[in-house]
Amino acid sequence: PRDFQRAMLTALRCARAVVFVKRNLSRVHESPLPFMSLRGARDGLASGEFTAVDLVDAALGRMDDIRPTNAFTQNFGDAAEAAAEASDARRAKSQSLSPFDGIPLAVKDNFCTERGVTTAGSAMLQSFSALYDATVVESLEKQAGMVVVGKTNMDEFGMGSTGNHSRFGVIRTMDGRSPGGSSGGSAVAVMEGAAFAALGSDTGGSVRLPAAKCGIVGYKPTYGLFSRHGLVTYASSLDCPALLTRNVRDIAAIVPHLNVYDTRDPTSINLPSQRERISSECRMIDQNNDIDLSDFRVGIVRESIEDAGEAATSAAASQLAEKGAKISLQSIPHYGISLATYYIIATAEASSNLARYDGLRYGGSKVYEENSFHETLSQCRANDFGDEVKRRILTGTFTLSQEHRAAFFDKATQCRRLIANDFQRVFEEVDALLLPSFAESGIVDSDPVNEYRTDSCTVPASLAGIPAVTVPGSNGPVQILAPLLRDHRALQIATVLSETR
């Protein structure tokens, strides 16, 4: 299976190059522009090589090309064009909002936006106009000037690892594969050049998994680093706004714009000097610095390679060793129960956070008017929630019920503490950890529990709240974990890995 995976990825890379070349021949005006890195786009805008209108046109062209993927729920075409023109006007007067002013961005459809609707992939919110921007959207669009080209499709309410669970069509890559989930749309958008970066959300791997499957970079920050205000909540103690790009240094370039304490999010971290350290380290990565790994201690998580194979991590470890890092084998003893722990906590919190959806105040696929409140509630939730969402709500209701709470939910929160402690202990021995990005489990799409198993490599970091990055490796995608508030370390290692392939 692992050889197969390697072969598949190589074939895909070739296929994509072929597809691109073929298109190049048939559409003379086609440019490499939409596949440029975010920082490359920034530099080109600054030097006048191209304009924001060029970038946005290219992105919108790609959005058009990739319609069969269902990657987008909404195309903000006209508004994006107008925003690009405004950006160019600002640049002409040296009044750019930031170096990223005018660069196309895709936003996962569970971030509230003033423009359009915010569906979270669900019929329950299909007509929901948020009328306000999530903090992370505001930071990138209004404050930094990026142009939101559209909202991306996703597994409903963030629940799913395949792109099969959206009310607005199954999400696939251009070659018909599952892009992973729940940020499948954002991953396809970035992979296919419809945006230079995308916002996603990562609760148990929902950005890292699709990034890994689509051959791009995914970053989940320390929990509480990026504000959740405006993110439609799935699991409060696990949700993290997260980023997808084609290049690791691109992530580092964006981080300072999102690394802001937000009083509207009570779980937002209020430690100014820690935040400042992350931003300044990221700025250095952005400025093309050479990253010196000679004092870095990197551990490979034993239990993760027993679970998901060692091809990716071994290759990565060799590369890092050549750069001077010290590699060791480490153990996270409670790794094995992290999947169950995650699914108990996440479904419990989901059952609570989705209790507000009753069809009365916003959204809904239609107006429900039954004889009583409870009948209205039942009809609305029966019709407007998809199967996977219902499955998780019922599971969560069960594990929080009086009879079962002690055995399930309370136990799971205790296990979570054990897992977090395991990481804390290991990070006294090493500075960062390597794991595979996902376990290939030969998914039979129709088995819900099999789908959950793809998350086994990503949920441990979610439970511990620690930052994690996935990068395409020389032998498959690899995941790097760092301690709380040491996000820059994971990005540094990811940069070295991607630049020495």
Add this chain to the structure above:
Amino acid sequence: QFRKSAAYPGTLPVLNEACIRHAVSLALALGCQVSPRVCFDRKHYFYPDLPHGFQITQERTPIAVNGQLQVPGTNKMVPITHLQLEMDSGKTVARDGSVALDLNRAGSALIEVVSAPALASGAEAADFVRTLQAVARALDISDGNMDQGSLRADVNVNLRVQGRELGSMFDPEAMITTPRVEIKNVTGLRFIAKAVDSELARQLAALRAGEELFCETRGYDARENATRPLRRKETRTDYRFTPEPDIPTVLITQALVDQCRAEMPELPAAACDRLVASYALREDDASILVREEGAREYFEDACQTGAASPALVAAWVINELLARTRHAGLRSVADSPAAPRAMADLLGLVERGDLSGQRAKDVLDIMFSGDERAPRDIVREAG
């Protein structure tokens, strides 16, 4: 703000520091121990006035425990079990056969004061709430107005009675205890007294008639002066209590507690004692002055002029001023057209024998009608 009240997707609950301070102040005033670490919990149920589908409350760690409140009059010491902070729901309003939803207050903070069973009648219950109301007003954490919902009471009533009181069919020595009934949302002090008494009577009558009584929630119907069932409480609802993940644990430092204690104004009980000691008032009169809004300040301001004796001022504030204030539809004695100085001058005339009590009442009426002349001038010009 609207988005948070309506539980808009993407909005998060934010705890404001003022709530914590108010709760700590009330806790100190009631002699409670303040918890150094408090967390919040979600209590889940589906109801139209609960937009989130859960209420944020404190199930595991109430903000304060173990206090007491002395009720003047009976001098009963009512134990306070605990204080908890919680989130308010909206309000359902019946309108033309349908139900309208008012979400304005949804999401605001409430302090719930839970007392131990220690009150023996409707009158005692009303007195207890009135005393608590005065404390809340003195601390300026609430205007305590029951008709506007700033102060609400859910009253739990049951009966413990000996068989001999029920009739010959009962074993005279047996102690019979009825199931607890919760009377929700009683909207006035008088209604509290009446609701309790009518419920006690209902339970007693039911016992005597051999009817079955249930643990249930009832509402008070003021027109009928009776309680009516709202819903059965036989099976306890499973609220699926969950720790509130969005609000981190709050640490209440000793410094904060000390600061709240230092900033605490004079409480009603202390004010009462002081009035009795400083002005030689009767305790009953002191109580009234303390509990009626603005009355104590008015009284003390009038006394300060030295124009009339405290005993006379107290008598007139209580017997003449309060009634006229209420009649004029004013909230507080402080809003009355007769200022403390003017009142004191008027009473000075009475005390010296220059004016009869009856004439003085007439002058007060004239002052209340908006006449701004000094009392002396009114008297002279009216002959």
